[in-house]
Amino acid sequence: xxxxxxxxxxxxxxxxxxxxxxxxxxxxxxxxxxxxxxxxxxxxxxxxxxxxxxxxxxxxxxxxxxxxxxxxxxxxxxxxxxxxxxxxxxxxxxxxxxxxxxxxxxxxxxxxxxxxxxxxxxxxxxxxxxxxxxxxxxxxxxxxxxxxxxxxxxxxxxxxxxxxxxxxxxxxxxxxxxxxxxxxxxxxxxxxxxxxxxxxxxxxxxxxxxxxxxxxxxxxxxxxxxxxxxxxxxxxxxxxxxxxxxxxxxxxxxxxxxxxxxx
Numbered sequence: 734x735x736x737x738x739x740x741x742x743x744x745x746x747x748x749x750x751x752x753x754x755x756x757x758x759x760x761x762x763x764x765x766x767x768x769x770x771x772x773x774x775x776x777x778x779x780x781x782x783x784x785x786x787x788x789x790x791x792x793x794x795x796x797x798x799x800x801x802x803x804x805x806x807x808x809x810x811x812x813x814x815x816x817x818x819x820x821x822x823x824x825x826x827x828x829x830x831x832x833x834x835x836x837x838x839x840x841x842x843x844x845x846x847x848x849x850x851x852x853x854x855x856x857x858x859x860x861x862x863x864x865x866x867x868x869x870x871x872x873x874x875x876x877x878x879x880x881x882x883x884x885x886x887x888x889x890x891x892x893x894x895x896x897x898x899x900x901x902x903x904x905x906x907x908x909x910x911x912x913x914x915x916x917x918x919x920x921x922x923x924x925x926x927x928x929x930x931x932x933x934x935x936x937x938x939x940x941x942x943x944x945x946x947x948x949x950x951x952x953x954x955x956x957x958x959x960x961x962x963x964x965x966x967x968x969x970x971x972x973x974x975x976x977x978x979x980x981x982x983x984x985x986x987x988x989x990x991x992x993x994x995x996x
């Protein structure tokens with residue numbers, strides 16, 4: 734009888750613990766439910782350690798990054814706040830001394846952890862060899878993958894994006910940044926953008942103009958910014974590369990001062 738009762742209590746405790754983890758992921762890390770395989774999701778749950786007050790104490794950060802995509806900085810700040818009770822600037826250092834720096838608002842301000850073979854992997858996973866801008870300029874994929882500068886994922890249905898177009902055009906035209914590539918990756922189709930430019934909203938907000946180069950390929954977004962979650966299509970998303978390294982990325986709005994600081 735005692736043995737039976739003990740097993741029952743143990744089973745109930747495990748079930749409650751699993752339920753807490755499921756609820757925590759659903760509330761705080763929902764993208765993991767979409768992006769991780771059932772096996773990876775179960776592996777992530779098995780590493781989660783919760784306190785008696787339902788605070789997260791330990792996670793597998795690699796699986797968190799794999800499942801959270803461009804929301805990794807935000808998700809890691811949630812974990813860090815559970816752990817420490819404060820929001821601080823976080824630096825994560827891996828075994829090869831590569832770093833990710835996460836600001837208090839979840840913005841990733843520095844990241845040199847991308848593997849050196851990322852370009853080769855990206856080329857191997859697409860059949861598209863060339864991409865054409867909205868204005869008709871064509872580039873091959875290796876050239877675009879090697880490109881530094883400012884990248885923004887945007888849309889003509891994103892109010893904050895459109896409000897920033899004027900400032901972004903002024904930034905790209907500033908002689909101080911001459912020679913730096915400015916690449917706009919629209920989640921709209923080319924036909925959709927053409928329709929937008931023929932409407933009244935365009936007269937009020939305009940579009941990103943030269944020297945910005947506009948692309949309308951989701952496949953190109955996958956290659957240039959593999960951490961971006963195309964399922965959510967959350968915009969705007971800003972990334973800056975120098976010497977083939979990501980030095981700034983943010984999904985927390987367009988901050989011109991931060992872009993200038995990292996150019």
